[in-house]
Amino acid sequence: MSSTTEIASSFIQDAPPGELQDVVKDIQSLTSDTDPFLLSRLKPAFQKYNEEQLATAELPARTEPVIISKYNRLPDGRYFDSESNTSFDFDHVTQKASKPQSYTHPSPHRDLVASLQKSFSNYAHEHFPSATYGVYPTMPAEDSDTDSNSSSLALLLVSNRYSPGNFWNGRWRSSYVFSPGTHDISGTIAITVHYYEDGNVSLTTRKPVHMALSPPPVSSSSSSDDDDHATTVVAAEVVKKIAAAEKAYQIEVNTAFVAMNEEGFKGLRRQLPVTRQKVEWEKVGGYRLGGDLRGGGQR
Amino acid sequence: MSNEKQYDSALDLLRRLSPRDTSLNLNRITTLVPDLTEDLLSSVDQPLDVRRCAKSGRDYLLCDYNRDGDSHRSPWSNEFDPPIDDGTLPSERIRKIEIAANEAFDVYRGLYYEGGVGSTYFWDLENDEFAGVVLLKKAVSPGSKSSAAWDSIHVFETSERGVRASHYKLTSTVILHLANETDALGQMNLSGNMTRQVEADMTVEDDASHVANIGRLVEDMELKMRNLLQEVYFGKAKDVVGDLRSIPSLTEANKDKASHRDMIRSMNR
Numbered sequence: 001m002s003s004t005t006e007i008a009s010s011f012i013q014d015a016p017p018g019e020l021q022d023v024v025k026d027i028q029s030l031t032s033d034t035d036p037f038l039l040s041r042l043k044p045a046f047q048k049y050n051e052e053q054l055a056t057a058e059l060p061a062r063t064e065p066v067i068i069s070k071y072n073r074l075p076d077g078r079y080f081d082s083e084s085n086t087s088f089d090f091d092h093v094t095q096k097a098s099k100p101q102s103y104t105h106p107s108p109h110r111d112l113v114a115s116l117q118k119s120f121s122n123y124a125h126e127h128f129p130s131a132t133y134g135v136y137p138t139m140p141a142e143d144s145d146t147d148s149n150s151s152s153l154a155l156l157l158v159s160n161r162y163s164p165g166n167f168w169n170g171r172w173r174s175s176y177v178f179s180p181g182t183h184d185i186s187g188t189i190a191i192t193v194h195y196y197e198d199g200n201v202s203l204t205t206r207k208p209v210h211m212a213l214s215p216p217p218v219s220s221s222s223s224s225d226d227d228d229h230a231t232t233v234v235a236a237e238v239v240k241k242i243a244a245a246e247k248a249y250q251i252e253v254n255t256a257f258v259a260m261n262e263e264g265f266k267g268l269r270r271q272l273p274v275t276r277q278k279v280e281w282e283k284v285g286g287y288r289l290g291g292d293l294r295g296g297g298q299r
Numbered sequence: 300m301s302n303e304k305q306y307d308s309a310l311d312l313l314r315r316l317s318p319r320d321t322s323l324n325l326n327r328i329t330t331l332v333p334d335l336t337e338d339l340l341s342s343v344d345q346p347l348d349v350r351r352c353a354k355s356g357r358d359y360l361l362c363d364y365n366r367d368g369d370s371h372r373s374p375w376s377n378e379f380d381p382p383i384d385d386g387t388l389p390s391e392r393i394r395k396i397e398i399a400a401n402e403a404f405d406v407y408r409g410l411y412y413e414g415g416v417g418s419t420y421f422w423d424l425e426n427d428e429f430a431g432v433v434l435l436k437k438a439v440s441p442g443s444k445s446s447a448a449w450d451s452i453h454v455f456e457t458s459e460r461g462v463r464a465s466h467y468k469l470t471s472t473v474i475l476h477l478a479n480e481t482d483a484l485g486q487m488n489l490s491g492n493m494t495r496q497v498e499a500d501m502t503v504e505d506d507a508s509h510v511a512n513i514g515r516l517v518e519d520m521e522l523k524m525r526n527l528l529q530e531v532y533f534g535k536a537k538d539v540v541g542d543l544r545s546i547p548s549l550t551e552a553n554k555d556k557a558s559h560r561d562m563i564r565s566m567n568r
Binding site for chain 1: 304305307308309311312313314315316317318319320324327328330331332402403406407410411412413415435437438439441442445446447448449475477479483484485486487488489490491492493494495507510511512514515518521522525526528529531532533535536537539540542543544545546548549550
């Protein structure tokens with residue numbers, strides 16, 4: 001039998017966009033009488049949820065919120081923002097940031113991060129009405145003895161639309177890891193939509209993405225101007241690939257809605273019988289057992 | 300009372316967590332609060348299991364309403380599987396209506412579902428009144444990695460309203476699951492359930508009228524819910540995706556809107 005902590009953790013993992021606090025309230029109602037310290041024991045579940053769902057936090061240093069993910073978590077459990085060069089504490093239960101400090105990531109790719117931020121920001125504003133995004137040099141894994149992890153960059157984007165008054169919420173998440181060494185981009189796009197007026201309807205999608213940049217032009221000189229230029233070109237190219245993949249994906253999803261309606265849904269139940277007539281219930285209900293039910297003596 | 304509050308919280312939670320995992324989450328909730336088990340099992344609709352009736356060779360659907368202990372009653376044979384001696388059976392009169400309703404809804408199923416499985420169960424209430432449930436299920440797999448399934452659960456109660464009239468209360472739930480997976484699409488899952496209620500007073504000549512009345516109520520309700528599901532699954536859900544990300548550039552879209560506004564303004568001058 002699962003423990004209370006395991007069960008409550010599974011509920012948190014499954015919370016729809018914008019409804020984490022509602023789920024927490026339900027968990028408290030179902031457990032609080034017997035277990036007042038449950039929330040603190042659920043911290044790992046909250047952290048996993050926040051990092052996977054790309055939770056957002058407000059920072060005093062910037063006007064736009066910042067993303068929470070495993071890619072910008074520091075070894076001491078704080079998170080960093082490469083755009084404002086800040087690190088901060090994050091309370092996973094209340095989703096509030098605090099204690100910001102100046103922080104500069106020791107990445108060899110600081111210029112590339114800045115260029116990617118610029119390109120990715122332009123792209124995000126062009127296609128997402130309310131997106132939070134970030135580009136982070138990934139933290140080297142503690143048990144990793146190669147430096148390949150430290151030399152890749154994560155591009156993350158989350159777009160949330162919450163309309164609890166109309167009983168729907170939605171989230172688009174994109175996560176990519178770009179390796180400047182190999183020019184590979186890999187990641188996932190995921191959409192969640194929840195509709196819950198007198199019901200519970202959920203759309204979930206997940207698409208793995210793998211792309212490679214064409215090899216960079218070989219430059220004969222190595223002046224810093226050329227380096228700047230090369231960095232900008234690479235950043236623009238990465239974001240162009242992502243933009244193309246996301247556009248193709250969204251068109252594919254829209255096509256799938258039509259296909260599911262035409263091929264799946266319509267094959268389940270007809271709108272009307274082939275005859276276009278509704279059922280003549282007096283006939284079907286009565287014609288075989290009518291004798292019995294009507295108390296007549298025909299049978 | 301804390302139990303009532305916990306019951307409401309359990310229902311709220313099930314309305315939020317993935318509708319694909321209702322059975323699993325129901326188990327988890329009743330592990331936390333075992334006292335809720337009976338109430339939740341009778342009020343939370345889950346996809347229906349199919350069993351073959353040993354006597355008639357026909358398939359029937361399992362739910363809480365034809366269950367007694369660990370056995371389920373077949374609507375075709377009126378017998379429990381696994382067999383039990385003292386299983387609760389409908390009275391003779393109600394069983395007759397149940398048989399007629401199963402016949403009628405079998406025709407209905409053929410006309411609307413062109414396949415699938417259906418079962419209708421009735422049970423006695425006080426004062427010669429009765430209640431019942433109409434169940435319909437169909438699943439298709441249009442492609443090797445795409446699937447679709449519909450479960451409808453219509454629970455009704457009748458009560459007499461004077462001479463030659465009955466009051467019907469119908470609570471209908473449709474559980475609709477759709478899934479698709481291709482290389483270009485990845486995984487896409489569109490699943491859930493919706494519940495609606497209706498009440499009506501209808502004329503009753505004899506017991507056969509009940510079958511026709513319930514038939515009409517269910518037929519109208521399924522048409523209404525089918526349209527509603529279509530709108531939510533393929534309209535609303537798709538619109539929300541479009542609200543999250545815009546395929547055309549937002550600058551272009553806003554420019555178009557602005558020039559449209561300008562044009563209208565200049566025409567109004």
